[in-house]
Amino acid sequence: MKKLLSMVLALVLVLGLSSVSLAAGPTIGVCVYKFDDTFMTGVRNAISKAAEGIAEAQIVDSQNAQATQNDQVIMFVDQGFDGVAINPVDRTACAEISKKTEAAGIPVVYFNREPIAEEMTDFDNWYYVGAKAEESGTMSGQILVDYFTAHPEAIPEDGVIRYVMLQGEPGHQDAELRSIYSIKCLEDAGFTLEALAVDTAHWNRIEGMEKMTAWLAAFGDKIDCVLANNDDMALGAIEALKAEGYFTEGKFMPVVGVDATAPALEALKEGTLLGTVLNDAANQGAATLLLTVAAVNGDFTGFPYEIVDDHYVWVPYQMVTEENYTDFE
Ligand code: BGC
Numbered sequence: 001m002k003k004l005l006s007m008v009l010a011l012v013l014v015l016g017l018s019s020v021s022l023a024a025g026p027t028i029g030v031c032v033y034k035f036d037d038t039f040m041t042g043v044r045n046a047i048s049k050a051a052e053g054i055a056e057a058q059i060v061d062s063q064n065a066q067a068t069q070n071d072q073v074i075m076f077v078d079q080g081f082d083g084v085a086i087n088p089v090d091r092t093a094c095a096e097i098s099k100k101t102e103a104a105g106i107p108v109v110y111f112n113r114e115p116i117a118e119e120m121t122d123f124d125n126w127y128y129v130g131a132k133a134e135e136s137g138t139m140s141g142q143i144l145v146d147y148f149t150a151h152p153e154a155i156p157e158d159g160v161i162r163y164v165m166l167q168g169e170p171g172h173q174d175a176e177l178r179s180i181y182s183i184k185c186l187e188d189a190g191f192t193l194e195a196l197a198v199d200t201a202h203w204n205r206i207e208g209m210e211k212m213t214a215w216l217a218a219f220g221d222k223i224d225c226v227l228a229n230n231d232d233m234a235l236g237a238i239e240a241l242k243a244e245g246y247f248t249e250g251k252f253m254p255v256v257g258v259d260a261t262a263p264a265l266e267a268l269k270e271g272t273l274l275g276t277v278l279n280d281a282a283n284q285g286a287a288t289l290l291l292t293v294a295a296v297n298g299d300f301t302g303f304p305y306e307i308v309d310d311h312y313v314w315v316p317y318q319m320v321t322e323e324n325y326t327d328f329e
Contacts, residue, residue, distance in 0.1 A: 025055040026296045028289065029076030029084045031069050033113065035061040037203065038232050039259045039281060040087065043112060046285020047085070055293050057085075066090045073097055077104040083296040085109045085288050091171070092116060098123040107295035111288040114173045120311075127295065129288045129305075129313045133174045136277045137181025139319045140256045143275035144182075144225055145189040146321075147254050154224065154254070161191055161224045164215045165198040166208050166233040175200070178229045178258060196223060201233045208236025216244050223253070231257035231264035231276055238272045247272050260320045260328050268325045278318040278328055287313050 030047055032040050044059055051057035058081075062069035066089040076084050083106050088094055094115035101108040102123055111129040120126060148155055155161055163183075168175030179198070186193055196219050201207035208228060215223065226241075228234035234257030238247075246253050257264055260278040267273035287305045291313060294300045305313045320328055 024053055026082035026293060027080075028055050028057045028292050028296070029072070029079075029081040030057055030059040030288075031062045031072050031084070031086045032059060033062050033069070033087045033089045034064040038205075038261050038263075039203075039230065039279060040112065042261070042281030043087070043285040043288070046282045047289045050286040050289035055289065057289060062087075062089050064089055066093050069093070070096065073100055077101065077106070081106065083107045083109070083292045085111060085292045087111050088113045088115075091173070092119065094126070095119040095123070098126050101125065107292065109288055109292045109295065111284060125295065127291050127307070127311050127313065129284055129291060129315070130173075131279060131284065131315050131317055133177035134181045136174065136258045136279065136317045137178040138185045139277045139317055140178065140227060140258055140275070141182035141185025141189075143256050143277075143319060143321060144186055144227070144254060145191070147225075147274060148186075148191060149189075155191075156224065159192055160194050161186070162194045162196050162219075162222055163225050163227055164196050164212070164219070164223055166201045166211060166226070166228040166237060167198065168200065168203045168229040168233075170200055174258075175203075175229050179227075182227050182256075201228075201236065203230050203232060205232040205236040205239075208233030209239045210236075212237035212240035213243070216240060226253060226255040228255065228257045230279075231259040231261045231273075233257065234273060234276070235263055235267060238267060242272070258317075260318075260325075262329075265320075265325050265329050268320070268322060271322075275319065275321040278320050280315045280317070283315045287315060 032044050060072050069089050077100055091113040094110055107125045109127045114128055114130055167179055197215050199211055201211050226237050234255050237255055241253050254274040256274055257276040260276045264273055264276050294303045
């Protein structure tokens with residue numbers, strides 16, 4: 001903090017600036033696994049907004065490289081930051097990061113990529129802000145349960161619903177659990193499912209479009225629905241479907257995503273995306289910043305979210321369909 005103040009003062013002297021607002025509150029170093037991610041951009045903006053007037057947050061891009069992120073954490077520690085908030089590139093790297101922050105005596109709040117609980121038992125001063133991945137899987141499955149219940153004619157005569165699935169990054173809790181729980185929800189509702197193709201598109205819209213284009217070429221109208229672990233991949237799939245004449249002249253394909261990003265809400269409005277699940281970037285970002293500040297101050301009074309099992313803040317998901325999407329715009 002002192003170092004930062006003297007740097008700001010030096011800047012004032014060198015540049016002859018007449019008014020510079022000095023940082024209020026603690027200095028927080030924030031690493032985002034990569035800036036080029038639609039959902040994380042929402043979280044990043046929410047962190048900056050929550051920091052206004054209460055903390056000095058420096059947010060850096062880890063460029064999807066764990067080695068780069070480790071260097072950034074060391075830099076924050078060496079520069080005397082009061083606390084860090086980390087969106088890990090690789091969630092199995094959290095123990096290594098916690099070794100560094102505990103040695104420096106500062107708190108770390110992980111967000112969006114959940115530490116592996118068994119790897120964290122040696123550490124105290126860490127938290128995780130995220131959402132229960134299985135909940136989002138169940139909700140995206142429920143959107144399809146509602147669709148096939150309302151449209152039994154969309155189920156093939158043999159009673160088997162054939163799906164393709166675009167998954168997020170392997171190893172990410174959201175990719176793994178959304179994939180499992182969405183199908184489980186449909187099966188629990190009594191439907192019979194068959195996977196035509198399941199593959200990762202790394203949360204990425206272009207990869208989603210490419211995979212869907214290949215699947216349409218391979219399976220054509222055998223595909224009954226598309227499940228995507230996030231909206232960007234769902235939107236990529238919709239582009240591929242549009243190129244094959246879907247969403248015109250009564251040719252429909254139920255596609256579900258997760259996140260409720262602005263472009264996904266647009267797609268819901270135009271009637272191409274069947275539904276999505278709100279992954280609440282605004283509250284996840286705010287909770288991350290406020291929790292880091294509270295942990296730095298050792299004072300959690302007024303912290304507006306519940307802390308579960310001493311470490312976890314869970315932000316709820318919400319189902320978003322044509323019935324309620326205007327509430328989220
Ligand atoms: C979101 C994805 C995002 C990923 C980044 C997930 O929770 O649904 O859109 O790419 O987090 O880690």
